[in-house]
Amino acid sequence: ARDLVRRYGMRRGLLGRSVDITAVAGVSLTLERGRTLGLVGESGCGKSTTGRMVLGLETPDAGSVEFEGRIMPPPGTAAWRAMRARMQMVFQDPLGALDRRMNVAAQIAEPLEIHGIGDAAARAARVEALLRNVGLRPDQALRYPHELSGGQRQRVVMARALATEPALLVCDEPISALDVSIQAQVMNLLVELQAEHGMAVLFISHDLRAVRQVSERVAVMYLGTIVEEGTPDALLHDAQHPYTRALVSAIPHPGRGGNRIVLQGDPPNPAARPSGCPFHPRCPVAVARCSTEAPSLRDHPDGRRVACHLAEPAAIAKAA
Ligand code: SF4
Ligand code: MG
Numbered sequence: 001a002r003d004l005v006r007r008y009g010m011r012r013g014l015l016g017r018s019v020d021i022t023a024v025a026g027v028s029l030t031l032e033r034g035r036t037l038g039l040v041g042e043s044g045c046g047k048s049t050t051g052r053m054v055l056g057l058e059t060p061d062a063g064s065v066e067f068e069g070r071i072m073p074p075p076g077t078a079a080w081r082a083m084r085a086r087m088q089m090v091f092q093d094p095l096g097a098l099d100r101r102m103n104v105a106a107q108i109a110e111p112l113e114i115h116g117i118g119d120a121a122a123r124a125a126r127v128e129a130l131l132r133n134v135g136l137r138p139d140q141a142l143r144y145p146h147e148l149s150g151g152q153r154q155r156v157v158m159a160r161a162l163a164t165e166p167a168l169l170v171c172d173e174p175i176s177a178l179d180v181s182i183q184a185q186v187m188n189l190l191v192e193l194q195a196e197h198g199m200a201v202l203f204i205s206h207d208l209r210a211v212r213q214v215s216e217r218v219a220v221m222y223l224g225t226i227v228e229e230g231t232p233d234a235l236l237h238d239a240q241h242p243y244t245r246a247l248v249s250a251i252p253h254p255g256r257g258g259n260r261i262v263l264q265g266d267p268p269n270p271a272a273r274p275s276g277c278p279f280h281p282r283c284p285v286a287v288a289r290c291s292t293e294a295p296s297l298r299d300h301p302d303g304r305r306v307a308c309h310l311a312e313p314a315a316i317a318k319a320a
Contacts, residue, residue: 001029004063006049010271019271023049025224025278026063028297029202033167036194036201038211038232040247041221044270047204050221051170054202055087056080068167085115088161092173094153098145104131104156105141111163130159133196134189151182158189162197169194172204187213208247212236220244223268223278226297230304240304240311242283277309285310 212232265282
């Protein structure tokens with residue numbers, strides 16, 4: 001994804017005037033084949049919108065998505081459909097993602113039918129294999145969504161997503177709606193499925209803890225931009241951006257010293273993007289230039305990217 005931007009006009013109240021909301025303010029991401037990139041941030045930071053643009057479910061106002069070496073064609077075209085068949089998604093609410101009137105087998109077979117993959121017998125065999133794959137019993141194939149638990153429904157959604165052998169799976173808060181007791185099971189299943197099927201995963205979550213378990217790299221978003229990106233280890237043990245530090249400090253951890261950083265100021269509001277660094281009104285270490293000059297996301301020698309004036313490679317070298 002290169003420099004993705006997404007704006008909405010939103011009307012406030014019945015007669016209110018329309019306000020411009022910048023949901024995504026220039027996001028670039030690279031996800032390698034077979035790898036997992038975690039995208040983390042508070043609600044409203046633009047992570048879901050980014051995921052939807054990557055999938056072609058929303059058209060960016062600027063920027064582009066390149067997939068397997070080709071720029072995503074305009075939605076609805078034949079070329080777009082062919083590319084979309086190689087991308088699938090798993091969302092937060094499995095019940096909403098499933099058709100209440102279709103049994104499990106029909107739900108899983110549907111993408112195969114849509115994309116004209118296999119004959120009836122081949123599709124039935126594939127459905128059976130997928131059911132096993134996600135840990136459901138063959139007799140559950142004839143159940144309907146309301147006859148399953150939340151965890152089982154999310155397994156059906158995953159089986160359905162895998163039916164077309166996607167190269168990319170976008171998971172948006174896949175466990176947030178599930179019982180805490182089964183969240184770990186579904187996370188483990190996702191890791192197993194990825195190892196077996198080899199797809200790339202964009203894992204979107206508000207929960208840094210969940211993201212770090214499954215991701216090789218993690219990107220942290222704040223108000224529509226990526227503020228820091230690196231390995232989970234780098235972010236957890238040596239965060240460079242003040243916002244990442246605050247997120248990390250909120251994770252309870254017996255071995256880690258230091259106190260929780262509680263951010264002051266108003267929660268981020270995409271309808272009122274601050275000037276300069278979008279984090280500056282809440283940043284505990286902001287300096288004068290932060291309110292006027294937006295930091296760009298810079299590459300660091302250790303492979304991470306950070307958008308903060310105080311964490312620019314030159315600034316760090318000077319301080320060292
Ligand atoms: Fe804080 Fe300034 Fe860095 Fe933004 S650029 S995170 S306001 S220090
Ligand atoms: Mg969301």
